[in-house]
Amino acid sequence: MSPRAGTAGPASPGSPPPTRTLAFVESPVQLLNVLEWAHAHGLSAPARRPATEDGHRPPDASAGPARDLLTLVVLAPTDPMTRGQLRRMAELARDEGHEVRWEEARGGASAPFQTVGGLAGELRRAERVVMGDPFSRYVQLLLTITKARDLVVVDDGTATMEFTAQLSRGERLVRWHRKGGRPGPRDLLFAPVSAAARRRLAPGAGRGGRRVEVFSSMPIDAVPDGVSVTANRFVWTRARFGPPRVTAGADLVGTSLVETGVVDGDRYLAAVRALAGAHGATRYFAHRRESAEKLHRLAVETGLEVVRPELPLELIARRGPIGRTVLSFPSTVVHTLPLALAGTDVRVAVCDIDPSWLTATASPRAEGFLSGVTGTARDVHRVTGAALPDRTAPRAP
Template identity: 65%
Template sequence: MSESSASTLALVESPVQLLNVLEWAHAEAAAQAEWPLLGAVPAQPTRGGRRVPPLQGLRIVVLPPVDPMSRGQLRRMAALARDEGHQVRWQEARGGRLAPFRAVGAMARQMRRADRIVVGDPFSRFVQLLLTLVRAPELVVVDDGTATMEFAGQIARGERLVRWHRVGAQGLPGKVKELAYAPVSSTARRRFTPARTGRRVEVFSSMPVTVPEGVELRVNEFAWTRSAFGPPRLTQGTDLVGTSLVETGVVEPERYLAAVRSLAAAYGATRYFAHRRESPEKLRTLSEATGLEIVRPDLPLELIARRGPIGRTIVSFPSTVVHTLPYALRGTGVTVAVCDVDPAWLTGGASPRARSFLAGVTDTARDVRRLAASAAS
């Protein structure tokens, strides 16, 4: 692909990240279209004294994970991105000890030449490694779910970039590995700190985040999704939304199963939209225990819900969708409800941040109905 035809490079590792890159591109194109009306020079629009890179030929590099569900959704999202006129490159960076090094070599020139980098997951170690090559004067972070809330807080406090559910390295080998990687992580954190680098940094998010001084915030209202899909046909029933809280070691499997069973019975739910990381064994157990129809979406739930059919009520545990679905389904009459996670459901190995983080996801959700954990008991 041409190095001169595109000056914005996006790095994504999940279907949701790719969806949010499309949302950001839609919002940025709309903003650039308005600038001539505000007196900006059309050929050389500027923001904060800098020339703004045009969006023509946006390049998106997909760094796929190994699990089949994520890869399948990413391929579908990549097709949608190409339909929107963006260039998409599939770059394997996992699946072997040499794969990351080959990927860095293949991408190094693009990383150095890009005028703007859009990042889907600032916690990704591979993305952090790529950021050491960045010379671009602009960095944009789009949502990777609720992790954006933690990212914004850690940048504001000057802390290490660590996922909220992650427990510290165990054993000597793990600690040595963490120590060796620390300079890369530290460099990545500095890249997101305008005061230290002079870069323009933007966070494009649907989450209730507070960004530090110098970082710009733009709200993702899912305008592209609403313009491209729907409105959906509504069913009379209730749909449940699954989470990967069991897979990430936060919630006990038996507690999760009991909570889903209780919610299905209390609200007459008939379908369960599985998270892409939920295991087949867990979903089979859920189906047998609850009678729910298990739906494995081939696209992010925001698009699935917008296309329909979808229940008039959607019930979820604390997760990204309690923040994104109210935007995506605005004006459709769908009610989104969130059920608290009882602290008794947490595993013994859950991180110290798990309880307060999950409570924060629920407490800050807008335009949703809140259900006490007792509703799932």
């Protein structure tokens, strides 16, 4: 009897037993990057699948059994768009032969206790733990349970840059757009757990038998001692999708900087309107966290077609069709899209966030961090500010 998808076949005589790997993801991009990591480390155990009409290529059915056992645990959020993308990504993970475990981790007051209790046994048996968001309280709590020798952090967007920098400086793990604010009651209550998780990922964690890896497409300058960095080149994405059909127009990529309280909503819409007019953009790919109210107003005021992608933008762009120019504000995609679209004629262009667009409550770190995201991006073009809103206006109140 052949092994079911998600399990490895019997090991060859004399070969080492497979490593048990447990991966925790809370967003579609995290799941995509776990698949890229698994592909780069040879963890896929492909099952035979028919070809589809959208460019989705079937796995190589001739490949041998997986060396390692990878179980993907989805700590499901409540946002409907994120859940939809995660379900589609889970299908792709199963196509790759990985086991997927869906946890309603936020389905009521008792859900966290049930989720953690149900995963405790798996965590203690796991020899490797992969996580998409080391800032997540859920993940930090799970890290206090596991005894895994190998810990892996895959990209959760540009936050990975801040994570490695904070780790190098020995700081507490705080998301960049919250840094500078006073810890709230929940932060103080959770502080011992967060500190314990940070110690497990701290510089020197590689000593004493534990190894820590960061798998990233982001530029990482500060690498803590005992932490190895592996480059994510989106090899799996390019092998499984595309090449895309490239259209003559331009597409614009949305951001959730308004929703996170970093950028003023009116300034953001004015910038989108100016960019679309200057470059002839017709479509706006919404970020999964953008509010319905903002997107409705944007469609009415700019005339752009708002598209809510069913997969991460790297896969949507690779599958196509995609505009010859892709416009973006500082975000993860200015780093990932050039890699996913390598070998095509698509040009990725980025527009800086002007300081006058920031809200009065934006973190003091916001301006420098966003500038760094743009300045470190490779193979992207910079958009001039000539056609954008007045940059001399005072900062939004």
